[in-house]
Amino acid sequence: MNIGIDIGIGADADADADAGTDSDIAIVGGGAAAVGLLDALAAEQDGTSAGSGTLTVFEPSPQLWRGRPYGPDLDSVLVNAPPAMMSIRNGDFGHYAAWLGERGADHIDVLLGQPLVPRALYGEYLVHTAEKAIAALGEQGWSVRVVVARVTGIVRRGARLVLRTHDAHEYGATQVALCTGGGAPPDLYGLTGNPGFTADPYPLADTLASVPAGDDVAVIGSGLTAVDVAVSLAARGHRGRITLLSRSGVLPRVWQRPVDRRPRQLTVERVSALREARGNVTLDDLVGLLRTELADAGEDFDALMAELLHIEAISPVQRLRRQIAAVDDPRIGRRVLQETAHTVGPHVWRLLPESDRVRLRRHLRTATSVASPMIPANAATLLRLLEAGQLTVAGGVQAIEPVHGGFRVRDEDGAHTAGTVVNAVNPQPQAISAAAEELVRSLADSGLATLHPSGGLNPADQHLHIVGDLTGGASFITSSIAGLAAQASRTAQALRAP
Ligand SMILES: Cc1cc2nc3c(=O)[nH]c(=O)nc-3n(C[C@H](O)[C@H](O)[C@H](O)COP(=O)(O)OP(=O)(O)OC[C@H]3O[C@@H](n4cnc5c(N)ncnc54)[C@H](O)[C@@H]3O)c2cc1C
Structure with missing residues (x-):
């Protein structure tokens, strides 16, 4: 690399612990x-x-x-x-x-x-x-x-x-x-070392290369990494069954088209001002800011919460269809939550009282799926695989064990086998x-x-x-x-x- 300044690339043989300038x-x-x-x-x-x-x-x-x-x-x-x-x-x-x-x-x-x-x-x-x-x-x-x-x-x-x-x-x-x-990803089922088990899926170019195209593949997890694995198997022309296994059996939500409007109430500046004025910030303060943000846009906070927290007992196919249909939904509510989870969230988290953090942690799954949704192109691929019966999303996974050169999986649908298991569990x-x-x-x-x-x-x-x-x-x-x-x-x- 030659960009005209002093960059040494490579281990420096000379210890320089005592050398140095002011900064x-x-x-x-x-x-x-x-x-x-x-x-x-x-x-x-x-x-x-x-x-x-x-x-x-x-x-x-x-x-x-x-x-x-x-x-x-x-x-x-x-x-x-x-x-x-x-x-x-x-x-x-x-x-x-x-x-x-x-x-x-x-x-x-x-x-x-x-x-x-x-x-x-x-x-x-x-x-x-x-x-x-x-x-x-x-x-x-x-x-x-x-x-x-x-x-x-x-x-x-x-x-x-x-x-x-x-x-x-x-x-x-x-x-x-x-x-x-x-x-x-943590190895929750102690499978490391078993042939056919991939402990860490990236880069998928390497880890999926050895997966036989007709193998039944079990993917542990149903988050964004699991989505990457399923979509990449499909892109490689995989023909075997693909099962996404998780405790919840719920896929991430789907991104909505960005709108040209940034949050005006739920911002780091507003949160900092509240803290300076009162010495603390609570979850109710954040709810208040979000209520105003939504009211300014003619939307209702309670309706948004009802939509997010009420998980209907519908199939993954139906849920995915609805999510894909909502990509163009003009309401800003989910978009504001998605963006501020990453911008305001890290700043405000440590300011909240522990009781409020406990309240929020109870909604970990919903929060993660709103904060980190999947992209519509991947959602469309998953929907196609689900409709074709090649992909299954299974909840209530209880055990995954190595058996006779493959794996036996027990989940809410009973027991089945897989030739390959890919670990896509989200690390903490x-x-x-x-x-x-x-x-x-x-x-x-x-x-x-x-x-x-x-x-x-x-x-x-x-x-x-x-x-x-x-x-x-x-x-x-x-x-x-x-x-x-x-x-x-x-x-x-x-x-x-x-
Ligand atoms: C698979 C994946 C996909 C993601 N995709 C997106 C996305 O599309 N959009 C998005 O917004 N976010 C995404 N994220 C989240 C976020 O963008 C990434 O996690 C981002 O790469 C984090 O950057 P980082 O520098 O903190 O960590 P890393 O990218 O992990 O980099 C840390 C570096 O530190 C080095 N290191 C570790 N220990 C030491 C040590 N002791 N001494 C010296 N070096 C060390 C490592 O070698 C590594 O290169 C993704 C995360 C993952 C895991």
Whole structure:
């Protein structure tokens, strides 16, 4: 890579724990969160830049800037949100759309009327954005380098934090941002090691390649990853039966066409103002803001809640048909909830009293399906597979066991067999990835951070920051690009602070 500044790619043989300038920032993890942070740091604010010094990004995988989801994969593995929600630049809803430009025309989701590109192509946007940010930071006087290494520990040594990598090198920093992402799907049925079982489905280009086209495939989970698996099997011409197995047997909702209206009441600014005026924020306050938001648009809050919370005993086919028919529904209610779950949600979650968080957690399934709906193109494929009888969505899964080179599944419909089982269980939002486990232990041991009781980490040192799913006590909804961009922007401000 030659972008005219000092970027060292590769493990640095010279320990530099004691070297350094006034502002040495280390970013641990080089995925979407890190890209959002670099972009926000590079942006000059009020005519001033973030200062200067060294900026070191640690990323052990070959998928620099793409993280877990946006590396090379099948073309059927698509981004899961329209362009305005995929901008990694906080507050600039057109940033990604502008990069995509005319290429978007080849990827229009007909029902949504928006381009939804393969995730690998979105990864190119992240790479481009990171490289532009690094170039801009270079022009501002920053020396930026990428170290291909896993960080295994951080300790404080005097005024500096010292990062240790898996290959026993040490690097000094004045501030550290952890951007290590979330966990992998948990193996709930202890199937790892059995032939025919895929513990982690991505990249699907690799994991589905060995699935015989006539095999009966059981997919554990019925969320967005399960949808990716079913749609990609169909795209590969799979002929065997596909069963999505979960406790609920409920598929995600379907995206609605974006409207040109952003929330005006349920915003971070309004929530912050309430907090400043009264010292706290409650769920009833949020309901109040949403009621006003909807009333301004001539809509009724109670009607929206009744629609969301009342799950009718109808078949997955009927439910999916209704959802697809509602793509064009002009009402803003679900759209506001969908967007604010990712933008306002992470900010407000920690401000709420625990009793309100408990109330919200009771609606985890509904909240997740509203916050992270599936794209209409995938919904249409699922509907086609369901109508053809090739796909089944089964609830009440009780057991999945290896038997005679295959698997026996017991669910609410009784027992059946599968030749292949693909694990598409959603990890807990604050699950810790295997790559970050050692680091997290070290931070807890050294007292630089504390483990949060409901998962993730809380910094205990003002020079340690977290962006993304490692954030302790964050909401139960997994980070989206929009949420990461907002968090990265706030973290960049904290890093700029003297
Ligand atoms: C399959 C999938 C699809 C998704 N699709 C969408 C979507 O379409 N739209 C949307 O808005 N959101 C989506 N999301 C949610 C969100 O956008 C992604 O999770 C996003 O990639 C998170 O970025 P991140 O940088 O926090 O984590 P990651 O992308 O996981 O990147 C973290 C990086 O940190 C590195 N790392 C970990 N530990 C260490 C260590 N100890 N030292 C150094 N480096 C380390 C890892 O190698 C990794 O590259 C998706 C999530 C998943 C899992």
